[in-house]
Amino acid sequence: xxxxxxxxxxxxxxxxxxxxxxxxxxxxxxxxxxxxxxxxxxxxxxxxxxxxxxxxxxxxxxxxxxxxxxxxxxxxxxxxxxxxxxxxxxxxxxxxxxxxxxxxxxxxxxxxxxxxxxxxxxxxxxxxxxxxxxxxxxxxxxxxxxxxxxxxxxxxxxxxxxxxxxxxxxxxxxxxxxxxxxxxxxxxxxxxxxxxxxxxxxxxxxxxxxxxxxxxxxxxxxxxxxxxxxxxxxxxxx
Amino acid sequence: xxxxxxxxxxxxxxxxxxxxxxxxxxxxxxxxxxxxxxxxxxxxxxxxxxxxxxxxxxxxxxxxxxxxxxxxxxxxxxxxxxxxxxxxxxxxxxxxxxxxxxxxxxxxxxxxxxxxxxxxxxxxxxxxxxxxxxxxxxxxxxxxxxxxxxxxxxxxxxxxxxxxxxxxxxxxxxxxxxxxxxxxxxxxxxxxxxxxxxxxxxxxxxxxxxxxxxxxxxxxxxxxxxxxxxxxxxxxxxxxxxxxxxxxxxxxxxxxxxxxxxxxxxxxxxxxxxxxxxxxxxxxxxxxxxxxxxxxxxxxxxxxxxxxxxxxxxxxxxxxxxxxxxxxxxxxxxxxxxxxxxxxxxxxxxxxxxxxxxxxxxxxxxxxx
Numbered sequence: 082x083x084x085x086x087x088x089x090x091x092x093x094x095x096x097x098x099x100x101x102x103x104x105x106x107x108x109x110x111x112x113x114x115x116x117x118x119x120x121x122x123x124x125x126x127x128x129x130x131x132x133x134x135x136x137x138x139x140x141x142x143x144x145x146x147x148x149x150x151x152x153x154x155x156x157x158x159x160x161x162x163x164x165x166x167x168x169x170x171x172x173x174x175x176x177x178x179x180x181x182x183x184x185x186x187x188x189x190x191x192x193x194x195x196x197x198x199x200x201x202x203x204x205x206x207x208x209x210x211x212x213x214x215x216x217x218x219x220x221x222x223x224x225x226x227x228x229x230x231x232x233x234x235x236x237x238x239x240x241x242x243x244x245x246x247x248x249x250x251x252x253x254x255x256x257x258x259x260x261x262x263x264x265x266x267x268x269x270x271x272x273x274x275x276x277x278x279x280x281x282x283x284x285x286x287x288x289x290x291x292x293x294x295x296x297x298x299x300x301x302x303x304x305x306x307x308x309x310x311x312x313x314x315x316x317x318x319x
Numbered sequence: 320x321x322x323x324x325x326x327x328x329x330x331x332x333x334x335x336x337x338x339x340x341x342x343x344x345x346x347x348x349x350x351x352x353x354x355x356x357x358x359x360x361x362x363x364x365x366x367x368x369x370x371x372x373x374x375x376x377x378x379x380x381x382x383x384x385x386x387x388x389x390x391x392x393x394x395x396x397x398x399x400x401x402x403x404x405x406x407x408x409x410x411x412x413x414x415x416x417x418x419x420x421x422x423x424x425x426x427x428x429x430x431x432x433x434x435x436x437x438x439x440x441x442x443x444x445x446x447x448x449x450x451x452x453x454x455x456x457x458x459x460x461x462x463x464x465x466x467x468x469x470x471x472x473x474x475x476x477x478x479x480x481x482x483x484x485x486x487x488x489x490x491x492x493x494x495x496x497x498x499x500x501x502x503x504x505x506x507x508x509x510x511x512x513x514x515x516x517x518x519x520x521x522x523x524x525x526x527x528x529x530x531x532x533x534x535x536x537x538x539x540x541x542x543x544x545x546x547x548x549x550x551x552x553x554x555x556x557x558x559x560x561x562x563x564x565x566x567x568x569x570x571x572x573x574x575x576x577x578x579x580x581x582x583x584x585x586x587x588x589x590x591x592x593x594x595x596x597x598x599x600x601x602x603x604x605x606x607x608x609x610x611x612x613x614x615x616x617x618x619x620x621x622x623x624x625x626x627x628x629x630x631x632x633x634x635x636x637x638x639x640x641x642x643x644x645x646x647x648x649x650x651x652x653x654x655x656x657x658x659x660x661x662x663x664x665x666x667x668x669x670x671x672x673x674x675x676x677x678x679x680x681x682x683x684x685x686x687x688x
Contacts, residue, residue, distance in 0.1 A: 132558055133557075134554055134557060134558070153562070154557045154558065155557060155560045155561055155562045155563070156560075158558070158559065158560030159560055163558065163559075163560075164558045165558075166554060166555050166558055170552060170554065170555045170558070171552075171555065172547070172548055172551040172552055172555065173551060173552075173675055173676050173678075173679035174547070174551050174671070174672030174673065174674075174675040174676045174679070175547065175548075175551065175672065179544075182544075183544065183548055183556075183559050183561075184559055186541075186544070186545075186548075186559045186560050186561055187559075187560035215672075215675045216675075217675045217676065217678060217679035218675070218678075231559070232558075235559070235560065
């Protein structure tokens with residue numbers, strides 16, 4: 082297995098507050114890796130460091146064999162690293178199709194983009210129904226699907242998903258996780274941040290547990306799913 | 320109140336629908352008729368039939384020139400505020416850079432004594448305003464929202480203070496005898512002069528048409544899509560691979576270019592530039608015009624700029640119970656803006672997207688609260 086993403090001892094500051102204290106993790110090609118933890122543990126911050134929205138204070142990030150620690154966010158997208166932002170990160174004034182088109186902003190191969198658009202609409206039939214509707218008028222679940230679909234339009238090597246199940250009804254959560262598995266089976270590596278540990282661990286090949294800006298545990302999905310401490314803290318069972 | 324709004328809205332929707340369903344040739348015919356109307360407007364033979372529209376207190380051709388300059392400025396500021404969503408409170412600073420560059424290079428009162436013709440100074444003025452836009456943008460466009468607004472406000476004030484205090488820029492005494500643009504009639508008389516403001520108005524009108532065509536094409540290109548994405552969600556734009564800083568700088572520079580063009584035209588027309596032309600209020604008026612018209616919509620910016628500049632001039636010479644309305648023009652103006660913010664924050668002729676963004680933001684406030 083080749084390593085696609087490697088984070089080494091990354092720290093990140095918000096002003097004077099240290100949000101990440103030397104985090105290290107790896108994502109191998111073809112995997113689904115989950116990052117779980119409570120509110121404020123630093124999950125989304127880790128994502129921002131990887132996608133380049135926030136600069137890191139120290140440490141290194143390597144992607145596909147290249148050091149990208151200091152690379153601008155938009156250039157990371159061109160290298161094949163794309164994030165679906167958390168929550169309402171879609172463009173509210175653009176239609177569904179325009180949003181998806183923005184996902185392919187860095188690409189010039191229009192014919193291939195057309196094929197990928199068909200694939201995404203196939204994956205999310207709801208988006209196909211609402212293609213002319215403005216993003217801001219979609220329901221929470223539809224917006225979430227749009228964010229994931231839009232990220233796929235960049236044809237990423239590594240897809241970063243920030244809380245894809247946030248605010249969704251249980252039925253929809255099941256559905257979105259099935260789609261994530263499907264995307265992965267079609268060949269996209271996925272790094273997933275989740276509060277819904279149960280679902281995330283069940284679907285992930287490997288996982289990391291994040292607490293107050295530090296990684297406290299790692300293992301395969303099923304190992305962590307059966308770990309007593311994880312069970313107690315994140316799965317709500319003693 | 321709501322019923323009046325609904326009535327207005329339904330009327331507007333009916334007009335919009337008609338417009339979109341009209342055949343192509345009919346739309347072009349309407350646009351052509353509007354353009355012909357505005358070319359004909361400064362002629363007395365034409366405007367004497369227009370009832371109360373021509374101004375009473377001042378020369379109508381002169382007023383139309385002023386209005387056209389404001390329209391040009393509103394179209395330029397609309398790129399920055401409307402398309403890219405950057406709040407620029409010092410846009411008039413670029414107008415000043417354009418006007419002063421022309422003045423310094425052409426006027427006999429300038430220390431440089433270069434005495435260039437107007438046309439030679441124009442490209443220099445345009446390049447310098449763009450450079451000043453990039454210089455101002457490079458450090459400040461890393462800031463967002465309120466911070467950017469404050470810094471741009473400071474920029475315009477810096478230029479005003481520099482113009483007032485520096486010997487080189489002549490303060491209130493200013494630069495005189497700035498030359499007119501070239502061109503003469505068949506009988507040898509120059510086209511552009513002090514006596515007849517109409518050729519200047521026609522020149523600016525023509526430039527507005529060219530600028531609007533250019534801006535429209537830009538807005539429909541990849542550049543335009545990048546601007547919209549930055550305005551709607553800057554983080555998300557970055558995550559989609561849009562080099563946000565570069566495009567914000569682009570918006571700033573294009574806006575500055577148009578501001579500088581307006582300044583250069585103004586300097587030629589007035590023959591005179593001094594620090595008294597550089598009131599802070601001008602930046603606010605242009606911003607208000609863009610917001611009033613409908614930020615993000617080119618037609619909205621034109622209507623806003625035209626309406627605001629025209630109304631200010633229209634108040635001149637009208638007495639109401641012994642007070643001249645002109646003295647109270649900014650009070651009316653403030654009132655209109657407050658009413659607009661309450662009832663129609665998206666502007667008179669809003670942009671479809673902007674309207675959706677407003678709704679979206681309102682939703683966010685409710686969720687957050």
